[in-house]
Amino acid sequence: MLKRKVIVRNEVGLHARPAKNLVTELNKYSSDVFIEKDDYRVNAKSIIGVLTLAAVKGTELLITAEGDDAEEVLDLVERMFQECLGENPQVVT
């Protein structure tokens, strides 16, 4: 099982739109993907699961993936979080 840490950069947190973007992409892969916050773990392919994380801006999340394309999935997840999951990154002043 592979692991990777990411940080939520979106201004309002991991809310419905970025969660939907994430889930849509992940569902194209065969690996099982999970997100952990503190000791709470959810299926990363479920938008509801992702929303129950209530991950506000700055939250650190642990992503785990298991399966044939696990490495690829984690690269994608890391890139997506860096790019604010498809939302325009907020300019920090």
Next chain:
Amino acid sequence: MKKLNGIGASPGIVIGKAFVISSEGFQIISRDLSEDEVEREIERFQQAISESKQEILSIKRQFGQDSNEPGLAEIFDTHVHLLEDVLLMGETIEHIRRERKNAEHVFARTVQALEEKFNSVDDEYFRQRVHDIQDVSGRILRKLLGKERRTLANLREKAILITRNLTPAETASMDRRNVLAFATDFGGRTSHASIMAKALGIPAVVGLQNITAQVRNDDVLIIDGQHGIAIIDPDEQTLNEYQMRRERVLESERLLAQLRHLPAQTLDGVTVVLSANIDLPEEVERAMEHGAEGVGLLRSEFLYLNRTLPPDEDEQVEAYAKVVKAVAPNSVIIRTLDLGGDKVPGHFPYHEANPFMGCRAIRLCLNHPEIFKPQLRAILRAGAAGNVKLLFPMITGLNELRQAKQILDEVKQELRAEGAAFNENTPVGVMIETPSAGIIADLLAPEVDFFSIGSNDLIQYMLAIDRVNERIAHLYEPTHPAVLRMLKSIIDASERAGVELSICGEIAGDLPLALVLLGFGIRKFSMAATIIPEVKKLIRSISFGDVKNMAHRLLTFSTPDEVRSEIQRSMAKLVTNYSDYELFVSRT
């Protein structure tokens, strides 16, 4: 055994079985499946999902044509995603297969677990997402349950209703013969369901927060509407204790009922008129049994709720006349439609951000003469059968009053031209329930025959408190000095103008506050019928002179708490018979 504390909305102790209604207003039954039924059940579930998806997509298309708002489209996309979610749908399918239970049962349980998860989240944005899930899951549940869904209307055996919230429409539609009591997650002492429960004499506890999640159908429950307690699955000792208390309450009710034919007169000879607030014509007999001298407020809305078309004129005449004849020669004050706010019939397409400050009551009626006129005609015609007075709600100024009276004149002319039987001199009054009406009571007085103070809304608007919002319900404070000053000033204005005044709000039946109102000079009270005997007993045990002094002293206090504790202190002294006082304290 589990004991929950809420708000006592309507007194009485009841022991019985629970009937749980989901947030969607229907009951979900658990059913075991045989092995060969399982795959068919999953197919049925998937069918419900795909139908729901089609519906959402079609709504989205509809909105797409009407607006360019990208946010809206996004909400629908999110909802479609929820329909495909592995947690919501995947788990449900897995559990149907594993437990061999019907889809609605398994699905509702999955949704409930998710709701709890969301409700426990600190962040407001994420907590609000629960509404998206409820929206989507409600749609699927409706499909699954189809025509089989059990609603409040067909409750078949006596039970205690457990539900998240009771809307006025639901309260009006339930088969009251079988409702022993009800207990809800939401609501406050003055929310509509509570007022109706009191009117119907159904014990109720509201604001229990999550009783729906903790009770199952057929669990044994104790409801103590006096103290706002619900006990789930009580042990034997508790059960015995409450059975004894129930006997005592029934005994005190029997004693109070003996007062029925005695006048509501103070020790020093001041006589007060106690009449009943009623919602439905069927309640009038019960009101008379409790010793009501007339109907001080007939809320007409309930004729309009729970139906696709408004009632026609003749149907209304019949309903009003039933009440009028039952209380003759005493009077019936019929309030014209107070729709809007939380009472919106199905055939009214209003969705407002601020419904209590929106197009409701007289505002709605003035906008819809096609609804208003038939009602005015019906009220005038019912006046031919007995003593009817007509009351306009939610008046904020003279313009509205004059417009309403103008329409009333037009209607009278029509009736005259038709040669219909009606009371040409039907007295016209306004409900004083907005601060503006209270402040200009002296200006309104010359143009009306009577005032009726609607204290619930008046206090709500004065203090800017949404009384059904349980987070701030405690701020709804009838003893606020601003409220006392307002009441005093309305009473003084009506006395100076020689306009008849009554009060029909909740505080008329709140024993300590009823004394204050009496002290300020009010002589006509209208309240939930079940409270009449107690108020009568209280009035018969005090002297008006004392109460008047107390009421005026209250005007010198600065906070609601000071006022309330002064009232309580005074009551102990004022009520001459100590055992009576004990009775009041135990029931307030």
